[in-house]
Amino acid sequence: MSEHSHTNRLIHQTSPYLRQHAHNPVDWYPWGAEALEKAHCEGKPILLSIGYSACHWCHVMAHESFEDEATAQVMNKLFINIKVDREERPDLDKIYQTAFHMLHQRSGGWPLTLFLTHDDQIPFVGGTYFPKTPRYGMPAFVEILQRVNHHYHQHAPELRQQNRALLEALRAEVATPSAAADTVLTAAPLQVGYQQLIRSFDPVHGGFGGAPKFPHPVNLERLLRHWAGSIQRGEPDPQAETAVSLTLRKMALGGIYDHLGGGFCRYSVDAEWQIPHFEKMLYDNGPLLALYSQIGQLTQEPLFHTVAAETGDWTVREMQAPDGGYYATLDADSEGKEGTFYLWTPDQVRALLNSTEEYLAFAVCYGLEQPPNFENHAWHLRVTAEASELARRLSVPPVQVAEWLRSARQRLFEARSQRIWPGRDEKILTAWNGLMIRGMAIAGRHLDRADLVASAERALDFIRAQLWKNGRLLAVYKDGQSRLNAYLDDYAFLIDGILELLQCRWRDGDLDFALTLAEVLLDQFEDREAGGFYFTTSDHEALIQRPKPVHDDALPSGNGVAAQVLLKLGHLTGRMAYLEAAERTLRWAWPALQQIPTACNSLLMALEDYLDPVQIIVLRGSEAAALEAWRDRCARSYAPHRLTLAIPTDARVPTGLLAERRVSAAPVTAYLCSGLKCLPPITTLADLDAELARSGATIP
Incomplete structure (x- = not known):
C-alpha cells in the first residue's frame, strides 16, 4: 500500500520541482495539451503556478496551501491547476513574468501565481506568494481563489477587453522598431551605460542598489572590461576599479560566499552581503567563477585567486554528475528550514577545534565573538577581521594565523558534511552548463588548473552525447531522459563556453560543433527582417508571445551573448553571415541601448566588440x-x-x-x-x- 494518500500527474515528470508536488492533493497537471484541452472543454480558468526546486517561498506556499486538503479541494473545484518548473520552461516564465509586470506594474518573482483564461491562456490577474491565512496585508489564498473565480464568470466581457489589450502589449514588446540601415552605431551607449552603473554603485558595501542585493555578474563583467580598457589606453579609471574590485572583495568576505565549501548563494537579504538567501545556483556561480579568475589575473590579489579556486573545487565536488554534466541547484532549505546546513554556534565550533588559540583566531575572523546574526541564536560565517589584522591583534606571525584558519575551516567543513544536506536539483540544463563550462575554462586558464579544464571538457562531452539529437539541442536531462527543444540561451551560452574551452587547448571537433550550433542559431532563431533572435525556435509550441529578450536579468541576455559569439566566429572563420547577423542584432537592439543601456550590458559588450573587433x-x-x-x-x-x-x-x-x-x-x-x-x-x-x-x- 502506498504511503501517499494522493498522487497526481506530476509523478510522471522528470523535473525534481514538479515531482515535489506529485503527492499534493491538488490535481496538478504539467503544462501541455491535456491540461489546456481540459480547461477549454470545461470552461474553467487555469491556475498557473511557476517555481523551481531551490525556491524558499515556493516551498512555503506548497506546505501551507498545496499540501492542505481544504485548499486543494477549492483549487480542484474551480480551476485547472498547472505547475511549471521555470528552469525547464524559461519560455513560459519569460512570457508570464512579462505579462504579470504589464498587469500589475511591478516585477514578479517566484512562486508566480497567475490565473489564465480557459481558451487562450492569457492571464487576467495574479500574484506571487499567497499565504494560507490572512497576513502580510494579503487575504487568505482560498478567499483569493473564490474571488477570482467569481470575477471570471461574472465579468467575462471586461476581462476579454483587458486580455486583448494585454495581448497587443505583449506583441508590441517584441515588435520594437530597429535602427535604420543608415544609422551609425557608435560608442555613446557604452559611456552612458557605464555612468548609469556607477551612479547605482554602493561605494560602502559594493554592489548595486540596496537590499536585497544581487551579484549581477554581467554588470561586473562590463565594469571589469571598462577598467581593463582604461588601463590599456594608459588612463586607468579609478571609479571602475573601485566599483568592480570593492564589490567582488565585499562579496568574497561576506556571508553570500560559503567560506567552508566555496561557491556563492543567490543573493543577500541585506545591503552588506552578510546574510544570504542560501540557495546556490549554477547560473550564478559560472559567471562569478569567471569574474574572480579574471580579476585575480588582472590584479594578482590572492583573495580573488582563492575564491576562484574554491568555487571551481565546489563545482567539481558537489555539482558535477558522475557522467559529466553539471547539476542545476542546491536548495536553500534543509531539515525544513532555510540555512540550517550552514549555521553554527560558538560551542559547536569550540568543540571541533584543536586549541583555544585556533578557536580565538577563527571566532574573531568569522564573527563568532559578535552577537548572533541569524534567528534562534545562530551564527552564519562572514569575515569580520582578515588574517593580516588578526596577526596584529593576536601578536602572532601571519603564517600561524593562516594555518589556524585553514585547519579550522577544514574541521568545520568535515563536520558540516555529516549534517543533513540541502536538496540538490539534479537536472542538467544545457544553458546553465554552457555558463559553467565557460567559467571553468576561464578559471582553468588563469589559475593554471588543468583539472578545471578537464571538468569543462567532461560537461561538454556529456551535452554532445545526451543533449544533441538529430542536429538540434535539447534543453534538459534528468534520469536518463533528454527532453524539450532548446532555447536561445542554450545555443548562445554553449557556443560561448566552447570558445573559451578552445582557448585552453585545441581538440578536433569542438570548433566544428560550435559552428554547427551557430548555423542552427541563424536558421531557427533569427528574425531576419527586424534583426535579433527569438528565445524559441521557429517550430516551437505556439504560445501567447514569442519572446525576444533584449535586457539582462538573472542571466545575460541571449541576444547579447549570441551577438558576441557570432562576431568572434565571424572574424575567426571569415564567414560574413555571422558578422551580418550580429550587426542586425545590434541594430534591432539600438533603441534599447540608447534608452536604458545599463539593463543591456551583454549587448553593450557585443557593441564594444563590433566597434573594436576582437x-x-x-x-x-x-x-x-x-x-x-x-x-x-x-x-x-x-x-x-x-x-x-x-x-x-x-x-x-x-x-x-x-x-x-x-x-x-x-x-x-x-x-x-x-x-x-x-x-x-x-x-x-x-x-x-x-x-x-x-x-x-x-x-x-
Whole structure:
C-alpha cells in the first residue's frame, strides 16, 4: 500500500520541482495539451503556478496551501491547476513574468501565481506568494481563489477587453522598431551605460542598489572590461576599479560566499552581503567563477585567486554528475528550514577545534565573538577581521594565523558534511552548463588548473552525447531522459563556453560543433527582417508571445551573448553571415541601448566588440611544448578582446579561412588578425611579444 494518500500527474515528470508536488492533493497537471484541452472543454480558468526546486517561498506556499486538503479541494473545484518548473520552461516564465509586470506594474518573482483564461491562456490577474491565512496585508489564498473565480464568470466581457489589450502589449514588446540601415552605431551607449552603473554603485558595501542585493555578474563583467580598457589606453579609471574590485572583495568576505565549501548563494537579504538567501545556483556561480579568475589575473590579489579556486573545487565536488554534466541547484532549505546546513554556534565550533588559540583566531575572523546574526541564536560565517589584522591583534606571525584558519575551516567543513544536506536539483540544463563550462575554462586558464579544464571538457562531452539529437539541442536531462527543444540561451551560452574551452587547448571537433550550433542559431532563431533572435525556435509550441529578450536579468541576455559569439566566429572563420547577423542584432537592439543601456550590458559588450573587433590569434606548430608556451603567453593574461587558438600541425580544422593558416618551417607560427586586417605571419616569440605590446592587446 502506498504511503501517499494522493498522487497526481506530476509523478510522471522528470523535473525534481514538479515531482515535489506529485503527492499534493491538488490535481496538478504539467503544462501541455491535456491540461489546456481540459480547461477549454470545461470552461474553467487555469491556475498557473511557476517555481523551481531551490525556491524558499515556493516551498512555503506548497506546505501551507498545496499540501492542505481544504485548499486543494477549492483549487480542484474551480480551476485547472498547472505547475511549471521555470528552469525547464524559461519560455513560459519569460512570457508570464512579462505579462504579470504589464498587469500589475511591478516585477514578479517566484512562486508566480497567475490565473489564465480557459481558451487562450492569457492571464487576467495574479500574484506571487499567497499565504494560507490572512497576513502580510494579503487575504487568505482560498478567499483569493473564490474571488477570482467569481470575477471570471461574472465579468467575462471586461476581462476579454483587458486580455486583448494585454495581448497587443505583449506583441508590441517584441515588435520594437530597429535602427535604420543608415544609422551609425557608435560608442555613446557604452559611456552612458557605464555612468548609469556607477551612479547605482554602493561605494560602502559594493554592489548595486540596496537590499536585497544581487551579484549581477554581467554588470561586473562590463565594469571589469571598462577598467581593463582604461588601463590599456594608459588612463586607468579609478571609479571602475573601485566599483568592480570593492564589490567582488565585499562579496568574497561576506556571508553570500560559503567560506567552508566555496561557491556563492543567490543573493543577500541585506545591503552588506552578510546574510544570504542560501540557495546556490549554477547560473550564478559560472559567471562569478569567471569574474574572480579574471580579476585575480588582472590584479594578482590572492583573495580573488582563492575564491576562484574554491568555487571551481565546489563545482567539481558537489555539482558535477558522475557522467559529466553539471547539476542545476542546491536548495536553500534543509531539515525544513532555510540555512540550517550552514549555521553554527560558538560551542559547536569550540568543540571541533584543536586549541583555544585556533578557536580565538577563527571566532574573531568569522564573527563568532559578535552577537548572533541569524534567528534562534545562530551564527552564519562572514569575515569580520582578515588574517593580516588578526596577526596584529593576536601578536602572532601571519603564517600561524593562516594555518589556524585553514585547519579550522577544514574541521568545520568535515563536520558540516555529516549534517543533513540541502536538496540538490539534479537536472542538467544545457544553458546553465554552457555558463559553467565557460567559467571553468576561464578559471582553468588563469589559475593554471588543468583539472578545471578537464571538468569543462567532461560537461561538454556529456551535452554532445545526451543533449544533441538529430542536429538540434535539447534543453534538459534528468534520469536518463533528454527532453524539450532548446532555447536561445542554450545555443548562445554553449557556443560561448566552447570558445573559451578552445582557448585552453585545441581538440578536433569542438570548433566544428560550435559552428554547427551557430548555423542552427541563424536558421531557427533569427528574425531576419527586424534583426535579433527569438528565445524559441521557429517550430516551437505556439504560445501567447514569442519572446525576444533584449535586457539582462538573472542571466545575460541571449541576444547579447549570441551577438558576441557570432562576431568572434565571424572574424575567426571569415564567414560574413555571422558578422551580418550580429550587426542586425545590434541594430534591432539600438533603441534599447540608447534608452536604458545599463539593463543591456551583454549587448553593450557585443557593441564594444563590433566597434573594436576582437583580436584573433591562431598559433600553428608541430612542437607541443613550444606551441603551449606561445598559447600561454597569449591566453593567460586577462585580455577580453582577444581569442587565441593553438592548433597542432596534425589537427583537423574546418575548411575556410582558418584552414589557410598553416604551419611554416618555424616551430610555431602566429597569425594575428583584428577585424578584417591580418598581419604577416610571426615566427618568433620576441616578435609576438612586440606586436602584442604595440597593439595594446596586453595590459602592462
